[in-house]
Amino acid sequence: MTEAVSRPTLEAVAALAGVSRATVSRVVNGGDGVREPLAERVRQAVAELGYVPNRAARSLVTRRHDAVAVVIAEPEARVFADPFFALQLRGISKELTAHDNQLVLLLTEGRDDHARVARYLAGGHVDGALVFSLHLDDPLPGLIHDAGVPTVFGGRPDWGDDPRAGRSAGVVYVDCDNRGGARAAVRHLVDLGRRRIAHLTGALDQTSAVDRLDGYREVMADVPGGADARLVVESDFTPAGGERAMRTLLDRCPDVDAVFAANDLTALGALRVLRESGRRVPEDVAVIGFDDMLPVTEQTEPPLTTVRQDIEEMGRLMARLLLHGLPGGRDRVALRADTPPDGGVILPTTLIRRASA
Amino acid sequence: MTEAVSRPTLEAVAALAGVSRATVSRVVNGGDGVREPLAERVRQAVAELGYVPNRAARSLVTRRHDAVAVVIAEPEARVFADPFFALQLRGISKELTAHDNQLVLLLTEGRDDHARVARYLAGGHVDGALVFSLHLDDPLPGLIHDAGVPTVFGGRPDWGDDPRAGRSAGVVYVDCDNRGGARAAVRHLVDLGRRRIAHLTGALDQTSAVDRLDGYREVMADVPGGADARLVVESDFTPAGGERAMRTLLDRCPDVDAVFAANDLTALGALRVLRESGRRVPEDVAVIGFDDMLPVTEQTEPPLTTVRQDIEEMGRLMARLLLHGLPGGRDRVALRADTPPDGGVILPTTLIRRASA
Secondary structure (H helix, E strand, C coil), rough: HHHHHHHCCCHHHHHHHCCCCCHEEEEEEEECCHHHHHHHHHHHHHEEEEEECCCCHHHHHHHCCCCEEEECCCCCHHHCHHHHHHHHHHHHHHHHHHHCEEEEEECCCHHHHHHHHHHHHHHHCEEEEEEECCCCCCCCHHHHHHCCEEEEECCCCCCCCCCCCHHHHHCEEEEECCHHHHHHHHHHHHHHHCCCEEEEECCCHHHHHHHHHHHHHHCCCCCCCCCCHHCCCEECCCCCHHHHHHHHHHHHHCCCCCCEEHHHHHHHHHHHHHHHHHCCCCCEEEEEEEEECCHHHHHHHCCCCCEEEEEHHHHCCCCCCCHHCCHHHHHHCCCCCCCCCCCCECCCCCCECCCCC | CHHHHHHHCCHHHHHHCCCHHHHHHHCCCCCCCCCCHHHHHHHHHHHHHHHCCHHHHHHHHCCCCCEEEEEECCHHHHHHCCCHHHHHHHHHHHHHHCCCEEEEEEECCCHHHHHHHHHHHHHHCCCEEEEEEECCCCCCCHHHHCCCCCEECCCCCCHHHHHHHCHCCCCEEEEEHHHHHHHHHHHHHHCCCCCEEEEECCCCCHHHHHHCCCCHHHHCCCCCCCCHHHHHEECCCHHHHHHHHHHHHHHHCCCEEEEEEEEHHHHHHHHHHHHHCCCCCCCCEEEEEEEEECCHHHHHHCCEEEEEEEEEHHHHHHHHHHHHHCCCHHCCCCCCCCCCCCCEEECCHHHHCCCCC
């Protein structure tokens, strides 16, 4: 019984109050459903013994940690190299801090570590998870689903024909209007009189890249000669990938007069190669990006026309949706009247005209 | 007893095996100290009831989560803006992943959130913490100490006259030879024949900045006129701070012929202002930085002479020291023979000569 002396246990409180452990637990953790005379007896026993509930043990019962995990399904080095993630984390961090929740960023070296991430999520260390940058065939969503952790996804997940596809009902995610934004960009190029309009895609195992490609194709279907498959070059959302894709494109289609890049980083690489090749932007080749990654888009030579999405706001909204959906969250975190609390939220995009197109 | 049917409890196993809960717990968690006949009885009861230990409950007992927190005592936005942290995290991430430990990065908006960080650390979610970028008077080290979490610090902590200074015995940290590196930089400038050698300091509430200033002063004490206080301008380790400090310096000492900047980012700002002011580097003013933040230091105009510290290795070593110090860690994580397992480890620095000095 030395333990009870040095640190009074729940059992000791229960014994002194003459109630069950469950009753003590409910009272200590502020839960309902205990009649007042009983609750009072428990409180007296707690006071008498100087019982201090163990934090970790308590969170096992309340199941609340006031902590939210963020999982970015990219290697750690990529997370710190791409300003997109920094912006999204900025929104998430502000929103979680405003609600006194701890942001727990789980970093990995790659997909092999995703099982360990899922284990941590299942281990009772966080109340929920914000997951973004999913790639097709990543086991992470299935693992998270099995772990039973409330989750909001950044970007529309694509469950494909996963046997557990039933879970896609009620999946909560925030995305921007990738397809509509792409359509607006390509239409703008058409309106400028361009006809040989190319697309450097994002990583096509991500829905954002697929949706932007679809938007490009929808507009190009009405452009004479627009269905030319050589005008589409696969890339990967990075500046180096943009350079490679632009070189391939110039080899294939030296008559190209416009480029819609899947994001601003890809456009950066394309601008570099166009400059090297002696082509003027926008006179010879007009260029449009996607994201509006400030201040980069204002500092390119020439400043970049792009499709703006509010990345920080996406992060904020993901955090709000998650907190709102947790037990008791409705009372703590309000959503705008037009935000559906479950299912997908699609934020609008805006074409920002600068000098490159 | 419905609970026992739907999910067998530890108590049910104990009752069936005829042993105490503590014995079941020890066996289930692979602990020692249970005689074999007893252990066998527990295993049979576990099998018979289909008992599955709750992960969170189990980690309460084993006190092992295979997860390590990283706390950077800077606002989230700063963490993503300064490549120093990305490099240190790279080393930490590789090392933790190699030992199948989850990297848990706890982000904050500022010092007001440090109590919440300490609460998370104390809550039984990680095995230990790696803490860096401490500033004087930050309550974090005290809070972490009170939380009883094994910790390795990045950079020598300065407990000053904190009433809990007793804890400084046995504090484990990794740092580089800030003072020696600074001395080497300033000596090199003296050897080049420079006499009006200025120092743009780092944030002087951090020991790294204080140590680099001390190194500068030690060498300048032997330079005629070197004790001129106007040659030292306080700054803050950022490019914008470096610009401000360089402007102040040019106002005060237009005859300056060399600048030792407290880090590369500060040197970046100084180079910009020197260019604006029409001064040639290194002909009119020689410039040396600190860190060797590649690829930035190779891409400055002119390429930057700097004091190299191996930032990624510092991160790796912090992680190894922490894992080594955890219960059972000695068997899993080896240290080099010359690495003291507790106390401070000081890594060497090297002067890297490029064109700026």
